[in-house]
Amino acid sequence: MYLKLKKSYFDVLDRFTPFLVITTIISFIIGSYFALYGSPPDYIQGDSMRIMYVHVPSAWWALMSYSVLAVSCTIWFITRNPIFNLVAKSIAPIGAVFTLIALVTGSIWGKPTWGVWWVWDARLTSMLLLFFLYLAYIFLWQAISNKDLASKISAALAMIGFINVPIIKFSVDWWNTLHQPASISKFSSPSIDESMLVPLFIMAFASLCFLITMFSVRLRIEFIETRISRLRQKIYD
Amino acid sequence: MKSLYDLINRDLKIAFFTSSNFLFTGSFYILVVVLIPFIFGSDSEQLRVIFKGIIWISISLSILLTLERIFYSDYEDGSLDLILQRYNSLEIIICAKFIAHWIINCLPLIVILPFLSLLFQLSFSDIFPILINLVIGSTGMVFVATFVSALTLGAKRTIFLKGIILIPLLVPFIIFGVDPHSWPILIALSMMSFVISIYASSYGLRLYGE
Amino acid sequence: MKKLSINELKCFRGESLVLKGISAEINEGETYLIKGSNGSGKTTLLRVLSSLIKNYNGTILFDDKDIKDDLKFFQKFSFIGQKNALKENLSVSKNLKLWEILFGKKIDVNSLLQKYNLNTVIDKDISSLSDGQKKCLSLLKLKLCSVPIWYLDEPFVFLDSKNRSILVNEIESHNQSGGIAIITTNTELDYKSDGEIIL
Numbered sequence: 155m156y157l158k159l160k161k162s163y164f165d166v167l168d169r170f171t172p173f174l175v176i177t178t179i180i181s182f183i184i185g186s187y188f189a190l191y192g193s194p195p196d197y198i199q200g201d202s203m204r205i206m207y208v209h210v211p212s213a214w215w216a217l218m219s220y221s222v223l224a225v226s227c228t229i230w231f232i233t234r235n236p237i238f239n240l241v242a243k244s245i246a247p248i249g250a251v252f253t254l255i256a257l258v259t260g261s262i263w264g265k266p267t268w269g270v271w272w273v274w275d276a277r278l279t280s281m282l283l284l285f286f287l288y289l290a291y292i293f294l295w296q297a298i299s300n301k302d303l304a305s306k307i308s309a310a311l312a313m314i315g316f317i318n319v320p321i322i323k324f325s326v327d328w329w330n331t332l333h334q335p336a337s338i339s340k341f342s343s344p345s346i347d348e349s350m351l352v353p354l355f356i357m358a359f360a361s362l363c364f365l366i367t368m369f370s371v372r373l374r375i376e377f378i379e380t381r382i383s384r385l386r387q388k389i390y391d
Numbered sequence: 392m393k394s395l396y397d398l399i400n401r402d403l404k405i406a407f408f409t410s411s412n413f414l415f416t417g418s419f420y421i422l423v424v425v426l427i428p429f430i431f432g433s434d435s436e437q438l439r440v441i442f443k444g445i446i447w448i449s450i451s452l453s454i455l456l457t458l459e460r461i462f463y464s465d466y467e468d469g470s471l472d473l474i475l476q477r478y479n480s481l482e483i484i485i486c487a488k489f490i491a492h493w494i495i496n497c498l499p500l501i502v503i504l505p506f507l508s509l510l511f512q513l514s515f516s517d518i519f520p521i522l523i524n525l526v527i528g529s530t531g532m533v534f535v536a537t538f539v540s541a542l543t544l545g546a547k548r549t550i551f552l553k554g555i556i557l558i559p560l561l562v563p564f565i566i567f568g569v570d571p572h573s574w575p576i577l578i579a580l581s582m583m584s585f586v587i588s589i590y591a592s593s594y595g596l597r598l599y600g601e
Numbered sequence: 602m603k604k605l606s607i608n609e610l611k612c613f614r615g616e617s618l619v620l621k622g623i624s625a626e627i628n629e630g631e632t633y634l635i636k637g638s639n640g641s642g643k644t645t646l647l648r649v650l651s652s653l654i655k656n657y658n659g660t661i662l663f664d665d666k667d668i669k670d671d672l673k674f675f676q677k678f679s680f681i682g683q684k685n686a687l688k689e690n691l692s693v694s695k696n697l698k699l700w701e702i703l704f705g706k707k708i709d710v711n712s713l714l715q716k717y718n719l720n721t722v723i724d725k726d727i728s729s730l731s732d733g734q735k736k737c738l739s740l741l742k743l744k745l746c747s748v749p750i751w752y753l754d755e756p757f758v759f760l761d762s763k764n765r766s767i768l769v770n771e772i773e774s775h776n777q778s779g780g781i782a783i784i785t786t787n788t789e790l791d792y793k794s795d796g797e798i799i800l
Contacts, residue, residue, distance in 0.1 A: 318563075409688075470686045475653065
């Protein structure tokens with residue numbers, strides 16, 4: 155199906171981008187203030203806990219991005235509207251980066267807390283597998299030269315991966331409780347103090363703005379690339 | 392069903408004629424297992440624990456390394472075109488691939504396992520639960536590998552990419568496979584991946600024709 | 602009268618229109634050539650005709666039945682493409698054994714290979730054969746099933762003049778028994794055909 159990608163759809167993004175950038179920067183500044191000064195250090199972990207303010211939102215948005223990816227692929231699969239294909243292509247690298255940030259910050263959090271760089275905690279391990287799922291989607295686009303075929307196959311794999319995400323989560327959780335019955339995961343604090351919730355939500359909002367900004371930039375790029383390749387085909391036809 | 396039997400027969404013949412016959416897959420497993428004491432030392436107690444784990448690594452490795460052989464080798468030389476032409480039903484082709492691939496790559500390990508376990512002073516009753524899990528888990532893994540192979544027909548011969556797609560999908564089988572009491576969950580996983588695989592593989596094969 | 606009618610066939614590959622409204626009527630006993638430059642869609646057309654590609658506009662009728670509706674259409678044609686369906690690391694005889702399974706009949710290896718004078722290579726590995734010999738082997742598939750339609754994708758490539766004339770004879774006898782042959786080519790082929798589709 156040859157659906158027209160109207161330039162007007164994407165001009166909207168252009169107009170919003172400066173606003174998004176400013177919101178991102180401001181909310182990061184506010185969030186950082188609260189995260190670094192405005193909230194108390196943890197009773198046990200001290201100041202090293204503060205990395206949670208980066209780690210937790212990254213993990214949330216990494217998972218959310220994969221859902222957006224899978225849903226967008228499903229809608230593309232059904233309607234074949236090329237916009238959804240572009241949305242999926244754009245969100246994949248961003249989601250992958252957020253997953254990587256979550257993994258790295260999780261690792262950094264672990265070092266002062268447990269003295270090791272990595273533990274096979276249920277959530278970190280699920281995050282690692284999620285990172286592989288993202289990589290698989292991104293590399294599949296590079297590996298298949300016929301772009302139409304590539305979009306169909308990567309959409310199929312994204313949907314299958316999405317079905318697998320709860321399975322992986324379930325099995326990794328189950329595996330984790332089996333092998334580490336005694337230790338409580340340090341990542342899930344049973345009750346978070348109010349003073350920590352505020353910076354957490356501000357940082358979450360800031361990360362979300364960052365995600366949306368980067369996503370709109372990428373979407374624009376993908377759109378321009380698609381238009382260029384279509385125009386190129388027209389010239390040589 | 393004659394066509395099912397024919398296709399399985401063909402794959403088995405190919406495996407038998409080329410170097411990937413049962414003797415070689417069997418030797419692969421034996422050699423991997425033999426490496427264990429050299430790596431981990433000869434403490435029998437520890438070796439027994441490790442052996443139960445290495446079984447799953449070797450079966451996953453086997454599935455990973457033979458991923459190409461499921462559809463890609465037929466695609467490369469044009470036999471897939473011939474098969475799609477002669478057999479109208481995609482489901483029969485896929486089921487034949489499941490069975491043939493399992494027989495060639497998983498059955499040797501299951502047959503050899505009792506003998507290998509003797510090397511580690513494990514009795515048959517010790518490894519019987521592992522054997523059951525291995526049978527169920529390996530069928531599930533074969534289903535997953537088949538649809539990954541079918542969907543990635545368009546991609547060039549990159550084991551890295553296909554491996555990255557395959558490994559997260561195999562993890563649930565491995566996690567539940569190692570625990571002897573999880574065989575119901577394994578059966579559920581295998582059945583689910585069977586259904587997904589039939590749809591996904593036939594989609595992949597249809598896409599290939601385009 | 603078994604004829605193959607193609608009506609206004611349009612096909613997209615990705616986002617570009619590859620087949621732009623092709624129409625042809627091929628009666629039984631006729632041979633048609635599909636001519637076009639590289640990349641003009643000749644192989645795509647053959648793949649549509651052998652119902653490997655199902656996503657097209659227009660209709661294709663064989664024997665007055667739409668090939669999309671005809672569940673047994675796959676038994677009525679033989680497609681010899683540019684890939685040979687031969688396993689490189691196996692010998693000729695072993696490959697023929699595999700073909701026996703796919704075609705469901707015993708193959709008399711010697712008489713089959715005699716056609717293109719290939720008896721001497723019966724135990725050689727495919728990888729050690731020349732391209733022309735592999736092509737001749739691939740063309741032997743035509744003798745393994747008797748079907749009304751032959752789709753041949755660039756069959757004369759790699760063949761020397763002797764094998765070329767053998768193939769021409771094969772096609773002519775196929776035509777005489779009422780069969781249709783559709784051949785793609787991109788060179789000026791010196792072949793007296795009953796019609797041409799130019800892409």
